[in-house]
Amino acid sequence: MIRLETDILILGSGGAGLFAALHAKAGAPEASVTVAVKGLLGKSGCTRMVQGGYNVAVGPGDSVERHFLDTIEGGGWINDQDLAWKLVETAPARVRELENQIGCFFDRGPDGGLHRKAFAGQSFDRTVHKGDLTGIEIIGRLAEQVWARDIRRLEDHRAIALLPDAAGAALAGVLFIDMRSGDFTLVRARAVLLATGGGPTMYRYHTPSGDKSCDGMAMALRAGLPLRDMEMVQFHPTGLLAGPGTRMTGTVLEEGLRGAGGWLLTGGGERFMLRVDDRAERATRDIISRTMIEEIRAGRATPHGGLYLKMAHLGPARVRAEFKGMVERCADCGLDLAGGLVEVIPSAHYMMGGVVFAPDGSTALPGLFAAGEDTGGVHGANRLGGNGVADSTIFGGIAGDTMAAWLRDASGFREPDRDLLDQAAGRALAPLHRNGAGRLADLRDRLATLMWDKVGILRTGRDLADAEAALADLGAELAETGAGSASPAYNPAWHDWLNLENLILVSRAILLAAQTRQGSRGAHYRCDFPEPGDLAASSYTEVRLQGEVLTAANRPVRHTRVRPAQETGR
Amino acid sequence: MTAGEVITVTIRRGGEHGAPVPVDFRVPITGDPTVLDLVTAIQRDQAPDLGYRFSCRVGMCGSCAMLVQGRPRWTCRTRVSLVARRGRLDLAPLPGLPVVKDLAVDMAPFFEKWAAAGGGFRPCESGDAVLALVAPESPARRNADAAIECIGCGVCAAACRVAGAEPGYPGPAALNRVWTLVNDVRDADGPRRLAEVAGPGGLFTCHSQGACTACCPKGLDPSRSIAGLKRAAVLAALRGEP
Numbered sequence: 001m002i003r004l005e006t007d008i009l010i011l012g013s014g015g016a017g018l019f020a021a022l023h024a025k026a027g028a029p030e031a032s033v034t035v036a037v038k039g040l041l042g043k044s045g046c047t048r049m050v051q052g053g054y055n056v057a058v059g060p061g062d063s064v065e066r067h068f069l070d071t072i073e074g075g076g077w078i079n080d081q082d083l084a085w086k087l088v089e090t091a092p093a094r095v096r097e098l099e100n101q102i103g104c105f106f107d108r109g110p111d112g113g114l115h116r117k118a119f120a121g122q123s124f125d126r127t128v129h130k131g132d133l134t135g136i137e138i139i140g141r142l143a144e145q146v147w148a149r150d151i152r153r154l155e156d157h158r159a160i161a162l163l164p165d166a167a168g169a170a171l172a173g174v175l176f177i178d179m180r181s182g183d184f185t186l187v188r189a190r191a192v193l194l195a196t197g198g199g200p201t202m203y204r205y206h207t208p209s210g211d212k213s214c215d216g217m218a219m220a221l222r223a224g225l226p227l228r229d230m231e232m233v234q235f236h237p238t239g240l241l242a243g244p245g246t247r248m249t250g251t252v253l254e255e256g257l258r259g260a261g262g263w264l265l266t267g268g269g270e271r272f273m274l275r276v277d278d279r280a281e282r283a284t285r286d287i288i289s290r291t292m293i294e295e296i297r298a299g300r301a302t303p304h305g306g307l308y309l310k311m312a313h314l315g316p317a318r319v320r321a322e323f324k325g326m327v328e329r330c331a332d333c334g335l336d337l338a339g340g341l342v343e344v345i346p347s348a349h350y351m352m353g354g355v356v357f358a359p360d361g362s363t364a365l366p367g368l369f370a371a372g373e374d375t376g377g378v379h380g381a382n383r384l385g386g387n388g389v390a391d392s393t394i395f396g397g398i399a400g401d402t403m404a405a406w407l408r409d410a411s412g413f414r415e416p417d418r419d420l421l422d423q424a425a426g427r428a429l430a431p432l433h434r435n436g437a438g439r440l441a442d443l444r445d446r447l448a449t450l451m452w453d454k455v456g457i458l459r460t461g462r463d464l465a466d467a468e469a470a471l472a473d474l475g476a477e478l479a480e481t482g483a484g485s486a487s488p489a490y491n492p493a494w495h496d497w498l499n500l501e502n503l504i505l506v507s508r509a510i511l512l513a514a515q516t517r518q519g520s521r522g523a524h525y526r527c528d529f530p531e532p533g534d535l536a537a538s539s540y541t542e543v544r545l546q547g548e549v550l551t552a553a554n555r556p557v558r559h560t561r562v563r564p565a566q567e568t569g570r
Numbered sequence: 571m572t573a574g575e576v577i578t579v580t581i582r583r584g585g586e587h588g589a590p591v592p593v594d595f596r597v598p599i600t601g602d603p604t605v606l607d608l609v610t611a612i613q614r615d616q617a618p619d620l621g622y623r624f625s626c627r628v629g630m631c632g633s634c635a636m637l638v639q640g641r642p643r644w645t646c647r648t649r650v651s652l653v654a655r656r657g658r659l660d661l662a663p664l665p666g667l668p669v670v671k672d673l674a675v676d677m678a679p680f681f682e683k684w685a686a687a688g689g690g691f692r693p694c695e696s697g698d699a700v701l702a703l704v705a706p707e708s709p710a711r712r713n714a715d716a717a718i719e720c721i722g723c724g725v726c727a728a729a730c731r732v733a734g735a736e737p738g739y740p741g742p743a744a745l746n747r748v749w750t751l752v753n754d755v756r757d758a759d760g761p762r763r764l765a766e767v768a769g770p771g772g773l774f775t776c777h778s779q780g781a782c783t784a785c786c787p788k789g790l791d792p793s794r795s796i797a798g799l800k801r802a803a804v805l806a807a808l809r810g811e812p
Contacts, residue, residue: 039623040677043631043722099701103691105714105754112703136630136721143722144690144747147681155678156670180670209625243601247610247627247646329628332647334602441614485619489585490671493618 001425002178002185005413006152007031008403009174009189011159011216015047015135015389016195016372016396018142021151022102023400028407034187035146036154036176038196038495039211042143045197046208046373047392050135051254051325052119053127054098054106054393055386056091059116062124064088071387072562074121074284075352075380076521077535078229081561083378086359087387090394095128098393103141106130119385120255121284127386132254132325138389154187156180158495159215161424162192162223162368163416171223171367172414175424179495182488184425188413191367191403194220194355195396198373202503202510203348204452205239205250213499214506216374220355221505221545225364228376228542228555229353230506231513231524234383235457237264237288239347241306242333250347253326253337255385257311258282260322264292265308265341266300286382286523289346293457296345306345311337346457350388352379352523353513356542361399367410369403371395377540381522431497434482440496443481447474447503455511460527464515471511475504508550513541516552535564575599577654579608581620582662585671590662593617605638605645605653609661609673621671629787632723636673637662642728644787664728680724680743687740688766689747692758702756713753717746717795719788726782726792738771742782742792745773749795752802761802765811768803776800 008024010017013035025033037044057067067088072079095114098104106128109115119127130137146153156179163186165172173188199212217227238253258264258281263271276291277283292307302308311319316338320327323337330337354376361369372392379387454467478501483494519533520526538557543550576598584590595612603611606624613620624634629647636645639653639660650659667675704711726742727733733741740748748767751757767773776796783793 039625040633041681043633043677044625049626049628049630096699096701100756101691101693103693103751103754103757105718105756108704108706108711110705112705112708114701115706131719133630133719136719140720140722141691143681144684147685148690153678155676180676209631210627211625245601245611246603246607247624248604251628329647332604332629332649334649440618483618487619489619490621490674491619492613492621 002183004185004187006034006187006189007407008033008191008193009187010035010193010195011174012045012195012197012372013037013041014045014195014197014372015138015142015392016399017193018042018139018146019393019396020193020195020371020400020403021146022142022149023397024404025149025151027401027404031404031407032152034152034154036157036159036187038156038158038179038215040155041146041153042139044209044211046199046212047389048135048139049209050138050389051132051252052256052385053117053129053134054095054389055119055122055126055384056095056128056390057088057124057126058092058095058114059124059126062126066123067091067126069562070122071384072380074382074384076382076532077380077538077559077564078521078540078557079380080377081559082359085561086398087378087391087394090398091390094390094394094397098138102145104130104137106137118259120259120282121384132256132323135389138393154185157185158498159196159219160428160498161420162219163420163424164223164365165414166417168417169366170414171365172416175421177428180490182491186416186421188416190410190413191369191406193361193399193403194368194370194374195372196374198351198354200233200348200351202447202451202507203456204448205345205347207236207239207250207252207347207349210247213502215502217354217509218502218505220374221509223365224544226356226542226544227354227509228356228540229380229513230376230509230543231517231541232352232381232522233348233510234285234350234352234523235289235346236349237285237292237346238309238344240330240333241302241304241343241345242335243304246333248333252347252349253309253342253344254323257309257323257326261314263310263313264288265310266295267302267307268300269308286525289457290525292346302343304343306343308341309344310341312339350383352376352381352383359398360402361395362402369399371399381524428498431481431483432486432488432494434480435484439481440484440493440500443474443478444496444500447500447507450474451507455507455514458525458527459514461515464511467511471504471508478504509543512550512552513543516541516554572651573599573601575657577608577650577657577659579612579659579661581612581672583620583672585669590669599650603650605643605648605650605659605661606634608650608659609645620673622673630721632721635664635723635725635728637664637728642725642785644723644725647787664724666728666734667724677724680727680741681722683740684722684744684747687744687748688763689744689751691751691754694756694758704755710753710755714750714755717750717790717792720746720790721788723787725785725787729781729785731779731781732775732777736771736775739775740767740772742796745776745799746790746792746795749799752799761806764799764803764806767799773799773803
């Protein structure tokens with residue numbers, strides 16, 4: 001086992017991780033800062049995949065208060081309002097920092113100022129962007145700033161356990177697998193940021209990058225931390241449906257296609273959203289996704305089991321000009337988005353839930369901080385498009401500041417609990433010495449089908465009970481399955497196994513939270529409890545792991561800044 | 571290649587320390603797969619420990635590039651039916667970078683060159699209270715936009731013979747980034763960056779063969795960017811600027 005020490009250790013290299021690294025280094029220039037990532041720096045993860053943009057209240061007539069109310073209403077009144085306020089309040093300064101310090105060059109309007117586009121669920125055009133590839137601009141610029149600084153990189157390093165000291169008083173370090181050699185690396189740190197991103201890839205159709213597997217949330221659960229709002233999984237209505245054998249299936253065709261006037265059609269070529277919502281295809285993501293599933297279940301699906309997206313009536317030339325990236329992506333799959341029909345399906349996109357944390361980035365475990373999609377509470381029951389990359393860059397930066405300040409008061413390096421370390425290493429090594437790689441892909445398929453069918457967009461108590469038993473079976477089966485190759489060096493099957501273990505654990509947390517919330521809010525819809533319940537008496541769910549058992553509780557939401565009754569005065 | 575056929579995929583396997591060995595895999599084709607889908611199928615069904623990289627699956631992250639039939643390409647957006655010949659497909663890791671294992675490379679040298687060439691924005695001292703006003707159709711914006719959408723996939727550097735032969739040469743991606751910054755009116759150094767890349771082993775090492783532009787999956791034109799840098803550097807020299 002290799003042992004390393006760093007003052008500040010950051011897990012993840014998306015918007016949260018890289019921003020934290022830059023702020024930590026700026027706040028504590030003498031401190032050693034290390035970014036660890038399970039792939040390549042800046043390339044793994046989802047910030048890079050952001051198409052839409054970044055919500056910020058900077059336009060004339062817009063205000064932080066309006067942005068805040070949109071975020072709370074969108075979140076079904078279960079957001080932690082202090083977190084949501086921190087988001088909207090910090091966004092203007094963070095966008096200026098991205099432009100003036102990091103070098104992002106966002107698109108401009110005719111007056112030369114930031115161009116802002118309209119996004120669903122918002123009372124004002126406030127989404128700043130770089131074409132339809134905003135995430136590439138943000139991550140590209142952030143990564144080159146990190147490369148230019150004295151920040152250590154641990155690429156191809158997969159974190160497998162957050163290790164407290166023997167007294168359990170504070171986090172002492174993180175155990176990694178150096179994926180290239182297969183050796184364990186123990187990194188002791190005085191402050192650790194959990195910023196690995198979420199990524200609901202346990203669903204048959206999903207949009208996040210393929211290497212996402214909820215590693216951060218799984219590690220947090222095992223470390224005893226509470227996760228909130230885990231039932232809140234956002235589905236994007238227009239995931240590409242290109243057949244079962246290709247990784248392209250599930251990837252997002254951007255929201256702007258519907259915004260521009262695209263139609264959704266049944267397999268028989270009929271528009272259906274008009275029947276449900278006056279806004280038709282421009283309704284919010286949750287309404288469209290639910291209606292799509294109802295159409296599919298009613299037997300009006302396309303050959304691959306989805307629905308059609310049609311753009312041709314807007315004029316193929318216009319579609320090609322305005323949505324070049326999407327048209328090219330479809331063309332690479334042999335599909336004609338501009339002139340023909342493309343099959344789509346709602347695709348699991350984002351997890352609103354995650355680790356309970358404070359506005360300064362701290363968690364219940366001293367020495368552990370969290371930011372980005374690993375956390376819960378900012379977005380409540382539903383995230384607005386454009387608030388995701390704002391979340392990761394804002395809270396990542398704040399956590400970097402907090403960790404730099406924390407070093408001034410924190411004690412020295414701690415020694416991780418030896419027993420926990422040995423257990424984590426033993427658990428990770430076990431699948432290397434068992435056979436059965438062929439079954440891994442099958443297990444993953446079955447998990448994806450189970451979560452899609454029973455814990456997906458339309459939920460019932462009966463389906464959830466079925467899924468609970470089936471998930472337990474899948475977990476037991478995984479424990480009997482091996483990687484199929486005993487070679488530890490850069491062995492994708494070994495990491496697939498570890499991904500699956502995390503996905504099953506976090507799936508159990510989603511399921512338990514979905515059972516616990518007997519009502520429908522935002523992304524969570526219970527066919528047997530379709531009403532949202534009293535907004536003023538809102539609660540949020542909290543899930544913990546104790547031993548091997550998950551427990552859940554409903555906790556009251558404190559409406560610290562605005563109460564539902566005040567909403568109408570707007 | 572169409573569904574139902576069996577394709578023979580030759581993968582150059584090996585790690586950093588072992589000589590690479592070509593290994594054949596026979597894979598039944600289902601649907602209209604991408605090269606990445608095929609590699610995934612081989613890893614899942616035949617070679618669990620086959621090393622390869624991917625992340626985003628849709629041409630945004632730039633981690634899945636490799637040599638496909640001898641030419642550097644993204645594998646996530648390359649359909650097998652367009653590149654396979656006579657039922658065969660040849661795959662090898664991206665050249666010019668250390669092989670981690672099989673098809674996976676270490677891209678650190680690529681980004682180290684990017685950083686060494688000054689490929690990072692440098693803020694002005696004036697603080698961050700206001701944003702620069704830059705009209706969308708202004709020459710300043712159009713010039714900065716021309717080469718901005720690079721995702722750092724390494725395909726151009728792998729295609730470039732000069733980059734392969736001259737270890738000190740920054741390569742097309744890094745120089746493309748520098749050209750974007752030279753044209754960025756918000757950058758503190760702007761045209762002063764020319765001197766940093768115009769020295770021996772720098773941008774004049776480029777032979778203008780255009781392989782970078784021919785292979786760029788984003789349709790960018792690094793060759794034109796380097797030509798722009800050369801022109802600007804020559805003009806600066808004529809004016810007697812450092």
